[in-house]
Amino acid sequence: MAFFESALMVGLLSVYAPIVVPSTLSMPNGVVFSGDSITQDIVGNVSFPDQFTANTGRANINIGQSGDTAADANTNYSSQIAPSYNASTSSVIVFLYGTNDIQALGHTDVQLRSDLTSLVGKARATGYYAAIGTLLPRNDVGNGWNSTMEGYRVALNTWLRANWQTFANGLVDFGAIAELQDPNDFHFADAVHPTDRGKRPMAELVRTRFGIANVNDTTPASYSFTAVTGAARSTVFTSGAVELNGFTAPAAISIAGGTYSVNGGGFTSSPGTVAPYDQVQVRLTSSAAGATQVTATLTVGGVNGAYSVTTA
Secondary structure, three states: OOOOEOOOOOOOOOOOOOOEOOHHHOOOOEEEEEEOHHHHOOOOOOOHHHHHHHHHOOEEEEOOOOOOOHHHHHHOHHHHHHHHOEOOOEOEEEEEOOHHHHHHOOOOHHHHHHHHHHHHHHHHHHOOEEEEEOOOOOOOHHHOOOHHHHHHHHHHHHHHHHHHHHOOOEEEOHHHOHHHOOOOOOEOOOOOOEOHHHHHHHHHHHHHHHOOOOOOOOOOOOOOOOOEEEEOOOOEEEOOOEEOOOOOOOEEEEEEOOEEEEOOOOOEOOOEEEOOOOEEEEEEEOOOOOOOEEEEEEEEOOEEEEEEEEEO
16 A cells, blocks of 8 residues: 655555655655554564664654553644654654554544544644554453454454545555464564564554665674583583564574574574564584583674583
């Protein structure tokens, strides 16, 4: 679904009519993100707006508030959202509201249509180029989420996909991200909030909708595996999982002296690629001799991480 297009951007195929960005907004310098805890990021290490900034080099203003609803955002618009607008540096806003309205306020998709239309209208009146996000799946039945609420979420997303052009400047279809369709995968145990790895496709979706190139940083931050001592001889040992971060584009991965696994997949010694926030493990067989160290060295984007096992 097309989000922003201009003469300076690569056109994106869309089932919707193209959105034409004013020439003064052809490549935003900064984006305001407004939403609830999924936007604010109360769990994990890095929000999806911050991942967007890392991926693009473009600034973000994150005004997400845990527990906020579209109703709250309407009520607090003048004090909470309008002040972040700046015609030169933060004239684009991405809204992601609604899941708390359904769960906490008991609002239906019909009520949400009204609230979101009102909210986006206020933003556009301020001068924002306003995009609306669809809602992520969730499965926190222990917290009261039920099939009726899920039905409202699905109905709202369906309506947004069909009608966003009648009130907004763009659509960011977070709810269609393939990796997030199972609320028990790429999510924390609450089945609501995506992990850092789950937030990555959200950030990438915003980046591609803007048509902004990835900064293509393939060098991760340093990482390490906990060494094992006093190990049994001729025994297979597997490291704990390490999450890779500090880079923005897929990086090469290889290993010497052992095998590796990505995100719980099969172990291999063949070179491959990994994405930011992927989790890797290393496996090797300890020495047949006593008091002897065996080391496997994993290399990701030129950065090495060693996993050592020393026999007793």
